[in-house]
Amino acid sequence: MLDKEFSFYLAHQNELLSKYENQYIAIVGEKVVGAYPTASEALYDSDAKYAPGTCLIQLCTPGNGAYSVRSYSRVCY
Numbered sequence: 001m002l003d004k005e006f007s008f009y010l011a012h013q014n015e016l017l018s019k020y021e022n023q024y025i026a027i028v029g030e031k032v033v034g035a036y037p038t039a040s041e042a043l044y045d046s047d048a049k050y051a052p053g054t055c056l057i058q059l060c061t062p063g064n065g066a067y068s069v070r071s072y073s074r075v076c077y
Contacts, residue, residue, distance in 0.1 A: 004029060005056035013060075020060040027056045035060075 005027040009016065016025065016032065024042035026034040028050060036042035039057065046055045059066040 001053055002056040006058070009056070009058050013062075016060050017062060021062075023060055024057055025060050026050075027058065028054060 008027060008030040009025075020032070020035050023035045023037060024039050025032050026036070026042055026046045033049075033055070034042065034045060036045065039059070042057045046057060049055075
């Protein structure tokens with residue numbers, strides 16, 4: 001679902017590290033649309049601006065230690 005965004009992150013990881021290391025970045029398409037100190041701030045701001053499932057939030061760190069798959073839903077059970 002966010003393959004394009006994650007591929008962009010992987011292809012530009014070293015470049016992004018020089019600007020955003022240890023920040024949570026929001027990616028839409030092939031563009032960084034925000035950088036935040038916490039995951040919560042990234043999620044809340046992105047959620048207000050973009051439709052669910054259209055924005056990747058990724059911790060920008062060296063290597064693959066921060067790669068994960070997370071799914072959020074506004075639906076509560």
